[in-house]
Amino acid sequence: MDLNCTGGLLEKEARRRRIILNQSQKDTLRVWFEKNPNPDLATRGHLAKKLGISESQIMTWFQKHRKIRKQVEFECCSEESQEQGQDKPRVKEAGRSRTHFTKFQIDILIEAFEKNRFPGIVTREKLAQETGIPESRIHIWFQNRRARHPDPKQGTRATSHPPESSQCPAQKTTGQLAPSKDPTSSCSVILPLSPPHTPNGPLDLSRGRQKQLPETTVLQPSQVVQRRGDDQNPSLFIDHLSEVKSPGEKEGFHTQAPLQLPIQKRGHNPSENSGLSVPPLEDSTQVSAVNQHFRKPDQKDLAFLQHWDEWFQSMLAEWMPDKGYWAVKTDLHPWQAQLLQLLYVSEQTDQTPQQPV
DNA sequence: TTGCTAACCTATTCAAAAC
DNA sequence: GTTTTGAATAGGTTAGCAA
Known part of the structure; x- marks a missing residue:
């Protein structure tokens, strides 16, 4: 079986993890949305912690509801509201905070990018663990990277949807890591990131540990x-x-x-x-x-x-x-x-x- | 099967920091 | 002042889930 070509369910699970928000979470988000439809990173982080979901999910929810609100205003509301709508709240009052990645973090991200330009949620979470960068920031980093570093193999910028074949074969089936068959590549950057024993950690680190690598041996x-x-x-x-x-x-x-x-x-x-x-x-x-x-x-x-x-x-x-x-x-x-x-x-x-x- | 919506994407722009 | 690049936006598509 060609793992590179399998677009099966397991792969999809690795790319997306859909979480249904409960009513309480939605209510809370709506309250915050009324207060500020453009929450900054700190606010989103606060909400994420409060609701027990990720900051990127908060971001997605607000994006969707801004879109919905805009549609509603366009369809239903008066010219007055449309005039107000022209004052896009794109620039926040406070300046944007900017994450400063270390060289160590950038190196890991670049190597991951070279292996897979479209990492799924599992890969992003592993990178988040490995680098200490929030998963949402990793998501943004990959988006920016894709936009600014077109895939030379394709010759052009990716214009539609990510090629399924771009998925790293090692991540296709279980979201865990398999030893690379490429003799020139190293498994040392994308490491067995799950600690041996963290049943109730803040992240699900309890997913199975990596299989023993063939080249593993006892060394001083x-x-x-x-x-x-x-x-x-x-x-x-x-x-x-x-x-x-x-x-x-x-x-x-x-x-x-x-x-x-x-x-x-x-x-x-x-x-x-x-x-x-x-x-x-x-x-x-x-x-x-x-x-x-x-x-x-x-x-x-x-x-x-x-x-x-x-x-x-x-x-x-x-x-x-x-x-x-x-x-x-x-x-x-x-x-x-x-x-x-x-x-x-x-x-x-x-x-x-x-x-x- | 269908509708809803979370998750994801590209394209574009803004803006902080480096040069 | 220019460049680089992280962050954010709009607008679209995909896909998981419940009815």
């Missing part, structure tokens, strides 16, 4: 690093950690963790759950706000962060349940190898990662 961290070229010296990572740049600096390597929580500020001992726990990085991780859309953590975020170690661990190694140990991936992205080296340097006493609780 030093071997991993040695396999890479000189340009991937682990010191680069350390250097980057201390390279704190101003929020507006475009290409700076910001080490901001998702949700702006410095790793050492989690509410538990990093060594409790993982032998690969992230060591304290002192001020190096306490960079100033880079992305103003990150919010302060709520309870769900904290629950998520409690599995942060495990998540990192799963990005670097693969748990072998039948063998009872973690196998370090051989095909690590340079930053992963550098992170691994850093962790092991700091955790010299514990060379064998433990299975998370």
